[in-house]
Amino acid sequence: MDHTDSFPKETLWQEDSFRFIKPEEFKALAIDPSDIPLGTFPALKHPSHLPSKFGGNAYGFGLFEIYDHLKQEDIKLLQTINFENHEDIREHYKDLNEIYKKIGLLTRFSMNGKPYYLIPIHLISNTLIHIKVRVDEISKIISFHQKKYSKEYYSIGLVTHQDDLIINELSFRFKEHHIVVLDSLEKLQNLNQTLDLVILTRDLYEIVLMEEF
Numbered sequence: 001m002d003h004t005d006s007f008p009k010e011t012l013w014q015e016d017s018f019r020f021i022k023p024e025e026f027k028a029l030a031i032d033p034s035d036i037p038l039g040t041f042p043a044l045k046h047p048s049h050l051p052s053k054f055g056g057n058a059y060g061f062g063l064f065e066i067y068d069h070l071k072q073e074d075i076k077l078l079q080t081i082n083f084e085n086h087e088d089i090r091e092h093y094k095d096l097n098e099i100y101k102k103i104g105l106l107t108r109f110s111m112n113g114k115p116y117y118l119i120p121i122h123l124i125s126n127t128l129i130h131i132k133v134r135v136d137e138i139s140k141i142i143s144f145h146q147k148k149y150s151k152e153y154y155s156i157g158l159v160t161h162q163d164d165l166i167i168n169e170l171s172f173r174f175k176e177h178h179i180v181v182l183d184s185l186e187k188l189q190n191l192n193q194t195l196d197l198v199i200l201t202r203d204l205y206e207i208v209l210m211e212e213f
Contacts (some may be wrong), residue, residue: 018043018119026195030111033186035097039121046117052104059106059117074099089113128165135169138199142174143196157182161202 023041026033031076036042051057077095082088089096090113097108106118142156154177158167160181171179180195182188 018047018117019045021116022118029114029116031108031116032094032097032111035108036100036118040118041121041124042116043119044081044116046106046119047123050106050120050123052106058104069103070099072104086113113136131165131169134201135166135173138166138170138174138201142170142177142197149196151196152179154196155180157191157195157198158201159183159188159198164201166201 010143018041021029021031021044023033025031031042046059050058050061074095077092078099081092081096089109090111093109093111100107106120107115108118109115142154146152146154154174156170156177157180158164158170159182160166161186162181164181167179167181180191180193182191182198
């Protein structure tokens with residue numbers, strides 16, 4: 001079965017937080033489709049943590065903790081590879097992908113020796129449900145504010161990262177308003193317009209820990 005046939009393109013191929021890799025990009029990125037198991041989608045980013053089947057982070061590199069599950073030749077190969085050297089990885093990418101598959105890690109390597117990540121479909125479904133809930137909550141706030149102050153046009157600041165899926169959803173729902181994405185302290189400090197409403201799209205602590213901030 002072709003792995004690309006099961007991809008929900010309408011949802012995934014928009015700008016997203018995981019930066020999913022389209023099937024037509026596989027060749028340019030030197031990705032072997034056979035390294036992508038059914039039920040997962042390749043991406044350039046990954047969740048911060050997802051438990052692996054032998055414990056630890058499925059996107060981590062805690063290989064020493066699970067050496068008991070590997071053959072001696074696999075262990076020897078891992079010990080000889082410099083993971084900071086793309087040429088080293090490129091030479092052994094196929095073997096590395098097989099080893100990572102055995103031990104339940106969701107990192108894979110392209111033929112160029114560069115990493116990409118497998119996102120399980122259940123995680124994507126949960127993410128999309130979470131996004132809908134957030135968008136619905138924010139929509140209620142905007143609608144309430146609009147009714148209360150009887151103003152047709154609003155400039156709305158969204159404090160979130162630039163590739164947050166809710167930006168597209170809110171822009172579509174509220175085409176009459178101007179959405180301003182505030183994804184860094186620099187943008188907040190240099191803001192040269194008046195905003196009618198500023199919305200924190202997630203917990204304040206989470207926002208402060210975002211890379212851009």
